[in-house]
Structures are given as structure tokens and as C-alpha cells.
Amino acid sequence: GETAEAPYYKSMTEIIKIGKQKLHDPSSPAHMDRLAVMLFTSGTTGTSKCVMLSERNICAAINSACESVNFFPHDVLVSVLPIHHTYELCCSLAAANYGCEIAINDSLRHCMRNFQLFRPTALVLVPLFLSTMDKKIWDEIRKKGVESAVRGLMKASDKVRKVGIDPRRLLFRDILAAFGGRLEKIICGGAALDQKIADDFRSLGIEVWEGYGITECSPLIAVDVYYHAKPGSVGPAVPCCTVRIDDAAADDEGREIGEICVKGDVVMLGYYKQPELTAEALRDGWFHTGDLGSIDERGALYICGRKKNVIVTANGKNIYPEELETRLAGFEEIGESLVCEAKRGDEPCVKAKIFPSIAYLRDKLGHEPSTEEIQAEVRNVVQAVNGQMPGYKHIKIVEILTEPLEKTTSQKIK
Numbered sequence: 001g002e003t004a005e006a007p008y009y010k011s012m013t014e015i016i017k018i019g020k021q022k023l024h025d026p027s028s029p030a031h032m033d034r035l036a037v038m039l040f041t042s043g044t045t046g047t048s049k050c051v052m053l054s055e056r057n058i059c060a061a062i063n064s065a066c067e068s069v070n071f072f073p074h075d076v077l078v079s080v081l082p083i084h085h086t087y088e089l090c091c092s093l094a095a096a097n098y099g100c101e102i103a104i105n106d107s108l109r110h111c112m113r114n115f116q117l118f119r120p121t122a123l124v125l126v127p128l129f130l131s132t133m134d135k136k137i138w139d140e141i142r143k144k145g146v147e148s149a150v151r152g153l154m155k156a157s158d159k160v161r162k163v164g165i166d167p168r169r170l171l172f173r174d175i176l177a178a179f180g181g182r183l184e185k186i187i188c189g190g191a192a193l194d195q196k197i198a199d200d201f202r203s204l205g206i207e208v209w210e211g212y213g214i215t216e217c218s219p220l221i222a223v224d225v226y227y228h229a230k231p232g233s234v235g236p237a238v239p240c241c242t243v244r245i246d247d248a249a250a251d252d253e254g255r256e257i258g259e260i261c262v263k264g265d266v267v268m269l270g271y272y273k274q275p276e277l278t279a280e281a282l283r284d285g286w287f288h289t290g291d292l293g294s295i296d297e298r299g300a301l302y303i304c305g306r307k308k309n310v311i312v313t314a315n316g317k318n319i320y321p322e323e324l325e326t327r328l329a330g331f332e333e334i335g336e337s338l339v340c341e342a343k344r345g346d347e348p349c350v351k352a353k354i355f356p357s358i359a360y361l362r363d364k365l366g367h368e369p370s371t372e373e374i375q376a377e378v379r380n381v382v383q384a385v386n387g388q389m390p391g392y393k394h395i396k397i398v399e400i401l402t403e404p405l406e407k408t409t410s411q412k413i414k
Helices: 012-023 055-068 086-098 108-118 127-143 147-161 173-179 195-204 275-281 321-329 358-365 371-387
Strands: 035-040 050-054 076-079 101-104 122-125 185-188 207-213 220-223 241-250 256-264 286-295 301-306 334-344 347-356 395-400
Touching: 035 055, 050 055, 055 086, 055 220, 076 086, 076 108, 076 122, 086 101, 086 122, 086 207, 101 108, 108 173, 122 127, 127 147, 127 173, 127 185, 127 195, 127 358, 147 195, 195 207, 220 241, 241 286, 256 301, 275 286, 301 321, 321 334, 321 347, 321 371, 334 395, 347 371, 358 371, 371 395
Parallel strands: 076 101, 122 185, 185 207, 347 395
Antiparallel strands: 035 050, 207 220, 241 256, 256 286, 286 301, 334 347
């Protein structure tokens, strides 16, 4: 509509015309390092900071995304994450740069319906969405009583793909129809991804690639592009930046783990009106992410967890809560989990807050689960996870929640 001052919107033709005029206007600020975007970090740690990004930052992230991801002009995306989330902003602008068609999801409740309506070929998601989608797929398969048959077909399909035959879109077309029938690839970032879920999607015909970024880096740092696939890795650093590991120390598996630091055109200008925080995070041009990781001999980056979240045992061993949360997420009985430090006497130990999947337990037991049954099922899962880990990583305290955990707008657990 119109307002007294100006139209509420402008057509693309008008925008291009204005852009051309500005480009040739000598009084127009032309430098790329001026402030272009102010974004508040999602605040999973409880402290929200205003990140200042320049035009150079945004353009570097968009161009690196276009260089590193196998999207094409004929692709169709459904934008699911909030647009004020840097990850979604960067990927949407990169898709627009490619010339892709972008449909806007109107509500998280309508995701699956909109996938069928818009029939995307590609999606950009956080792991929680992928996990929810995976659970919905297997819930439907179990209801039809064909889980073992589908698992058998997936194994057979994986074998014949090794000799160059790809039958996935034919064998699993009924499952793929839930996403509109054309979904081929998902870029996943924002948190740790359970590799079992990624493997499931690949076996069904949807490739899953992991990426890594942080708002302060516009946000793109690394992505496991299709020609570099390394399970568990978020891939090599994108072309416009360099990654190094600070204060590295070897873990039980011989990996050199330390803080991930980034230098390059994606690194922010600083935090708005917070010079002390800026100086602490930006040192000699290197942004200190607060994330812990390692880099292998081929330059592939692996994320271990947040520096602030690490639990240090009495004998100096490091425990990364994200590793335990990923293992818990592999069990259908678990809806959500948060692993943190607790105390037993004076000794630090591992605690898990668990919100069970009542819907799954209802199907599994054939009736509404009692409190005692829920406790028993969760206890069995925790014992199974502990059985996969060395003793010092064992979950010692469990709190069963009756409500889902609080989340940010991008559906990351606070």
C-alpha cells in the first residue's frame, strides 16, 4: 500500500534503478567496511551481544557459500529458520545470488505441509529439525509395520550405489513424498549433528552436508561440501577465511583439541558499544570463537563443543557435553536432552536433563506410559549410553523433565 511519504514497497526494477544511481553517485559511501547489519546473537549462553557486520563481511560469506555449496539456479528452497538468524540470512542471499526459487515457511507447525506444497529440492536446517523429521519418518514406517523391510532396502541400496547404481528415489519414493518428492540435499549447521541421522537421510536419497559458523563470522566458517565429504567433519574453511586451533592439547584419541580461531573477510567489525568484549574476542585480527575443535591432516575441521560447557573431572579429564547429547539423541525414547556439570560431594560429575518422547513410548508400550515406566525407559537409555563411553564420561545424575527445554528462535536449546 501507499503511505503519505512513500510507497510501502518498491519493485525489483525500481530497486535496481536506485542501485545503479547510487553506484555512480560520487557522494554515495562506497567503502565496503561500513556498518551494514546489526544482529543480536541468539544468546544460548544467556548473554546477548549486538554483532556489527560490514558489507564486506556479508558479501564474503555469500560468495564463499556460492563457491562451496552445490546449489543451482533450478533449485527450490523453503526458508524455515528465522531470517534474523545469520545462518538463514547468508544462505537465503546466496540462494538468491544463484537465482534459486525461495519459498517462505509461514509457521513451524506447517513445515511438512509447506514441503508438500512447494516441493523443495534443497533445505537449510539446524539439527533439531533434522532429528524431528527423522523421528516422523520412522514413526510412520513403524505404524505401517515395515521398519525391518525398509532397513533391508536401505542396506541393499547402499551396496549397489558403490557400483554406480542409485535406486534411492525409486525405492523410497513414498517416504520422499512427505517432503514433496524432490528433496535432494540438506545443509545442516548450528549445533552437533548425529551422524546416524545423516546416514539415514543419505540412504533414503537425501544428501546431508554439515557446515559450521558463528554470528560474529557472518556466519560462515566451514562447510563439508559434496566433493569433500568426511563424516563427522564440518569440512574445510571456506575460501575467504583461515582457521587455526589455539592452546591445543591431545585427548584420549590423540586429537589435538583447542579453541577455534578465525581470520578473514567474514570476521565482524566488533560488538556494538562493548569495546572490552570486542578486545577479548578479537585479538591480532583473529576471532576467538569459544568453540573447541581439531583439524585433521587434510584441513577438515571437527567440532567438539563450547569452551564454556566443558566439564573437567577431578583428575583433569575433559568431557564435552555435546558428545553425550548427540549419543542420547540417537535413542527414540529421548525427545530432548541437556548435559551439564553437577556436583557429588565436592567432585564434579555429569548430569543429564532429559525430556522423554512420550509419543514414542506410547507407541512402544501400547498404552499411556506411567511415571515409573518413563523412568525405567530413560534409565535404560542412560545405561546404554554409559556403556559406550569410558567411565569418567558416565552420566551420574538424571533429571526427567515434564516440559521441553527452552529454545532460541533458531530452535537451539538454551
